[in-house]
Amino acid sequence: MQRARSVMRNGNLIIHLDEPLNQDHLETVAGSTDQFYIDFEVADTRKARVQQRRLFFALLHDIEVWSFTPKxxxxxxxxxxxxxxxxxxxxxxxxxxxxxxxxxxxxxxLVIDFMFEWRVPFKKGYELLPRDQQYFLYECCRHRVCTICSEYADIHHIDVVGRTNRNKVDHTKRHVMALCRKHHEEIEHIGPVQFSRKYHVPVEGIKLKLEDLNKLGIRGNYTDEKNTEHDRR
Structure with missing residues (x-):
């Protein structure tokens, strides 16, 4: 992880690196130094919040109960x-x-990743989880954990699919969220607006990448998959 500062100038984002790029490492990872892609994050430099500390130790409690490992x-x-x-x-x-x-x-x-990966039950820390964050919604889908109660989940389509054969739908263009059967039925019964108010979760959902949909076993008519297959010929 390399730190940098950035400024906006004439509509362009200019990044100033704290240290020079390691050219050898870049060629090894990206294959070339002529053109490459980067991920960047806008840092929130405010002092860490008490709520974050509470969540951290609540999650550690859940891991402690699950693993019998001291907090x-x-x-x-x-x-x-x-x-x-x-x-x-x-x-x-x-x-x-x-x-x-x-x-x-x-x-x-890092803690949440560990708990999803090892199927550690979310109990004490679950009510404190930031369920309005896209990352958490994504992890719930990826691991099929209900966004509301942490039970095993199905992938609920926010965009109504209707009677269309789901194998013919491009799910990469649909918004989804992970909900167990109980909460899946509830959102369809009371509607997304009331559901959002009741559980304090965003119901616009997220979009999943093709590789995630394939791992979840969700079949569909994927444009990217067709293009990839065409390129192989």
Whole structure:
């Protein structure tokens, strides 16, 4: 992870790197230094929030109950994982922390990723989870975990498919969210507006990439897949 500063000038985003790019590493990863793609994140530099600390320790409690591993030991593990992920940057959620909201979110993402990957039951920390974040909605879909109650979920289409054969639908262009059978029936019964008010979740859903839909076993008529197949010929 390389840090940088950016400025907007005449409608262009100009990025100033804190350190020069490693050309050898770039050629190894991207295959070329002539043209490559980057991901960037707009950092929230405000001091890490008390709510983030509460969520972190609530999630650690869930892992502790599931794994019989002491919470302090889990804290050290995830703090170390954060340092590795950020190439040596330290993290703290204490009252006098110098860590930012973005730093704390990165730490929380590492914990949430672990819990989804290992199917750790969300219990104490579930009510505190930021269910308005796209990343959380995506992880619920990817792991088939209900956005509302954490039970096994189906993929609910926000955009009504109707009686169309779902195998003939391009699901990459549809908005979806993960809901168990109970909450799937409820949203269809009371409607998305009332459902959103009741559970405080966004019901516009998210769009999934083709690779995610394939992993979830959701068949459809995918334009990208057709183009890929055509290119192979």
């Amino acid at each position: 302090d030991y889990l804290k050290d593990i995830f703090y170390t994982q954060y340092e590795i992920y950020t190439a040596g940057k330290e993290i703290s959620l204490s009252d006098d922390t110098k860590s930012s909201v973005s730093d704390a979110n990165t730490l929380l993402d």
